[in-house]
Amino acid sequence: MREVFQQELYEVQVRLVEISELVLQSIRKATEAFNESDVALADQVISADREIDEAALSLDELAIEILYREQPMARDLRIVVSALRMSASLERMGDLAQHIAQLARYRYPDRVVPDSLHGTFLKLGAQDVLIAQMLTELLRTQDVELGDRIRSEDDVVDKLHQSVFDAVLSPDWTGEAGNTVDVTLASRYHERFADHAASIAKKVQYLATGDWAGADA
Amino acid sequence: MREVFQQELYEVQVRLVEISELVLQSIRKATEAFNESDVALADQVISADREIDEAALSLDELAIEILYREQPMARDLRIVVSALRMSASLERMGDLAQHIAQLARYRYPDRVVPDSLHGTFLKLGAQDVLIAQMLTELLRTQDVELGDRIRSEDDVVDKLHQSVFDAVLSPDWTGEAGNTVDVTLASRYHERFADHAASIAKKVQYLATGDWAGADA
Numbered sequence: 191m192r193e194v195f196q197q198e199l200y201e202v203q204v205r206l207v208e209i210s211e212l213v214l215q216s217i218r219k220a221t222e223a224f225n226e227s228d229v230a231l232a233d234q235v236i237s238a239d240r241e242i243d244e245a246a247l248s249l250d251e252l253a254i255e256i257l258y259r260e261q262p263m264a265r266d267l268r269i270v271v272s273a274l275r276m277s278a279s280l281e282r283m284g285d286l287a288q289h290i291a292q293l294a295r296y297r298y299p300d301r302v303v304p305d306s307l308h309g310t311f312l313k314l315g316a317q318d319v320l321i322a323q324m325l326t327e328l329l330r331t332q333d334v335e336l337g338d339r340i341r342s343e344d345d346v347v348d349k350l351h352q353s354v355f356d357a358v359l360s361p362d363w364t365g366e367a368g369n370t371v372d373v374t375l376a377s378r379y380h381e382r383f384a385d386h387a388a389s390i391a392k393k394v395q396y397l398a399t400g401d402w403a404g405a406d407a
Numbered sequence: 408m409r410e411v412f413q414q415e416l417y418e419v420q421v422r423l424v425e426i427s428e429l430v431l432q433s434i435r436k437a438t439e440a441f442n443e444s445d446v447a448l449a450d451q452v453i454s455a456d457r458e459i460d461e462a463a464l465s466l467d468e469l470a471i472e473i474l475y476r477e478q479p480m481a482r483d484l485r486i487v488v489s490a491l492r493m494s495a496s497l498e499r500m501g502d503l504a505q506h507i508a509q510l511a512r513y514r515y516p517d518r519v520v521p522d523s524l525h526g527t528f529l530k531l532g533a534q535d536v537l538i539a540q541m542l543t544e545l546l547r548t549q550d551v552e553l554g555d556r557i558r559s560e561d562d563v564v565d566k567l568h569q570s571v572f573d574a575v576l577s578p579d580w581t582g583e584a585g586n587t588v589d590v591t592l593a594s595r596y597h598e599r600f601a602d603h604a605a606s607i608a609k610k611v612q613y614l615a616t617g618d619w620a621g622a623d624a
Contacts, residue, residue: 254488261478271471271491278492358584367575370587375595 195260202256202273205249207329209280212242214322216287217383221315224290224376225308229298235291242284246277253277265397272393276329279386283322286383293376302372304365310354314380317347325387334398337391347384351377412477419473419490422466424546426497429459431539433504434600438532441507441593442525446515452508459501463494470494482614489610493546496603500539503600510593519589521582524574527567531597534564542604551615554608564601568594 216235223232253273256262262270293302303311321343328336354377357363358370365373433452440449470490473479479487510519520528538560545553571594574580575587582590 254484257474257484257488258480263475267471267474271474271488274488274491275495278495355588358588363584365584367580367582367584367587370584371572371575371591374588374591378592378595 195256195262195266198252198256198260199266199269202249202253202270203329205245205252206273206276206280207326209242209245209249209277210322210326210329212238212245213280213283213287214319214326216242216284217290217315217318217322220287220290220294221311221319221380223294224302225312225315227294227298227301229295232291232294232298236288236295239284239288243281246281246284249277250274268397272397276390276393279390283383283386286379286386289379290376293372293379297372302376304369304373306362307354307357307373310350310357311376311380314347314350314354314377317343317350318380318383321347321384321387325390328391328394332394332398334395337395340391341388344384344388347381351381412473412479412483415469415473415477416483416486419466419470419487420546422462422469423490423493423497424543426459426462426466426494427539427543427546429455429462430497430500430504431536431543433459433501434507434532434539435536437504437507437511438528438536438597440511441519442529442532444511444515444518446512449508449511449515453505453512456501456505460498463498463501466494467491485614489614493607493610496607500600500603503596503603506596507593510589510596514589519593521586521590523579524571524590527571527574528593528597531564531567531571531594534560534567535597535600538564538601538604542607545608545611549611549615551612554612557608558605561601561605564598568598 216238219231219238220235222228223235253270256270257267260266301308321340324336324340324343327333328340354373358365358373363370433455436448436455437452439445440452470487473487474484477483518525538557541553541557541560544550545557571590575582575590580587
């Protein structure tokens with residue numbers, strides 16, 4: 191019986207890694223579509239979002255089935271409840287990748303951001319991709335040091351996000367209102383993407399260290 | 408034993424209503440602070456956010472204690488798991504109210520939005536307050552018809568949100584880049600606030616009708 195249960199917990203972990211991989215593919219394609227104005231790539235991200243949503247829903251159903259059947263206690267219960275929260279965050283990360291791709295689609299054949307911010311958004315995109323890679327690896331290996339690294343990479347994203355606002359609010363900014371809207375939303379989507387990854391990382395770390403209040407936050 | 412458990416489920420519901428009331432107070436004050444440039448009110452919202460976070464965390468701890476102790480099955484299990492998700496949404500609604508208040512604080516003594524959009528943001532604020540009121544009432548009464556009304560009020564918010572972009576992108580828009588950023592973020596915060604309420608409403612409705620996949624989404 192316990193062996194079956196351990197197998198089920200392992201299945202939950204495998205599914206989280208799979209969803210994280212889908213999110214990684216989406217953010218990789220979305221940021222490339224965004225930065226290079228590649229509408230075909232943007233469309234791939236937009237249609238792939240349903241797959242992420244379905245995978246997250248299916249994981250939730252599995253987790254709830256396990257709660258029914260196995261009535262897990264203590265740490266096992268925490269793992270299953272945390273999995274429900276992580277799947278919600280991953281699903282939201284997929285949505286944000288889709289929003290980034292949609293901006294690329296709306297502005298096609300133009301680029302979403304003016305040349306002066308192209309470099310900053312290349313960095314923002316690369317950070318989100320890096321963070322999604324680390325998150326996938328963290329979920330796969332449970333190596334909690336990766337959690338610290340994700341949080342420090344998230345700090346880099348916050349600084350880049352702030353620098354976008356600094357640029358837009360400087361006297362040198364010559365963008366039209368439409369550019370300003372796009373840049374503001376795009377920067378916010380990149381920032382929220384990294385925030386969700388940092389929040390998942392915190393849960394994995396707290397589960398490993400046994401601090402339930404933190405995993406729950 | 409079952410009586411104790413029913414008492415505990417009732418306690419979960421009471422706590423959800425309490426948090427929803429805190430969120431209602433926050434969004435009411437935040438939108439007034441935002442529209443009237445009332446910095447004292449904005450500060451109240453900003454310091455009250457910790458209270459919402461703590462109430463949500465404390466509800467999560469209660470829900471998880473119930474999972475441990477009572478090992479609920481079927482519909483009872485769904486209620487407890489849904490409560491965890493609803494508390495996460497309410498906590499996020501509190502964050503968004505705080506973001507709206509912070510914009511008021513940053514721009515004080517100026518108003519955040521130019522006169523041309525003042526009326527639209529009054530409507531957006533009133534919609535979010537109305538939706539938070541309905542949500543509190545829905546959580547209190549479990550009257551599922553309120554869920555439909557919340558969703559239709561959320562559609563109104565989406566249209567207002569779209570009209571903000573239409574205004575900013577029209578040739579008549581004379582706002583500076585800073586105004587454009589503020590208006591874009593403010594509109595997005597109002598829209599996400601209503602989205603979360605609609606998502607909680609969907610969960611309450613699905614719990615009432617027994618469609619677990621929907622409650623889980």
